[in-house]
């Protein structure tokens with residue numbers, strides 16, 4: 001289930017992490033069974049996260065699912081304000097701990113006000129970035145330490161980890177070319193040098209390698225429609241696994257008395 005563990009016991013395809021130091025939350029809240037499915041899209045800037053999240057939302061809605069498509073930082077009024085504080089240029093210097101705390105604060109609001117309630121209603125929640133981005137950008141890119149940032153975010157979210165994380169892997173040159181196409185301006189993090197984005201990419205791949213059954217890692221250079229098909233198939237399997245667990249669970253939602 002999409003709460004309280006690094007890999008959901010309700011999605012057998014997504015088994016336990018192999019590197020607990022990176023994978024498991026430091027703080028675990030009591031089990032709160034949530035019937036929805038929680039999917040995060042991660043990857044470098046320009047990898048195609050927003051594109052794939054949107055395509056998946058459309059496909060799932062067409063199939064009759066209730067879907068919350070949301071993004072980080074953001075997804076709540078306070079989160080959107082924090083987004084512009086942390087991503088826009090013009091707020092002067094932002095030290096790494098401040099940056100990590102702003103992202104975590106936005107995430108806390110997002111989980112409490114939007115994600116957990118939607119999962120409780122049985123919706124499929126698709127978030128464009130989540131904790132993995134903080135571990136990688138602030139923990140590794142800014143040098144705060146992956147474990148410290150993971151622990152901060154485990155606390156901020158009361159231990160809510162995705163059931164499925166889709167990692168769109170892109171190299172720094174391709175990512176920058178895509179996001180600056182048409183003269184689009186880069187935000188404060190996007191405009192970091194190539195070396196920063198190279199470290200981010202490596203760290204994302206290491207994070208995924210530490211939890212191979214919780215991640216779907218895809219080459220972001222592939223055709224969009226192809227990628228969308230593979231993501232839909234994987235999420236479909238996770239939904240079937242979730243439905244089977246909900247059906248067999250005791251209590252009011254389950255099939256057993």
Ligand SMILES: Nc1ncnc2c1ncn2[C@@H]1O[C@H](COP(=O)(O)OP(=O)(O)OP(=O)(O)O)[C@@H](O)[C@H]1O
Pocket residue numbers: 043044045046047048049050051052178179181220221222223224227
């Ligand atoms: N598979 C793909 N192949 C080629 N171009 C793509 C692909 N997916 C997305 N794009 C293009 O790359 C650009 C970035 O895509 P998108 O905005 O979805 O990425 P993102 O990961 O959300 O970026 P950001 O991190 O900046 O939000 C867009 O112009 C999009 O049309």
Ligand SMILES: [Mg+2]
Pocket residue numbers: 049050051128
């Ligand atoms: Mg995007």
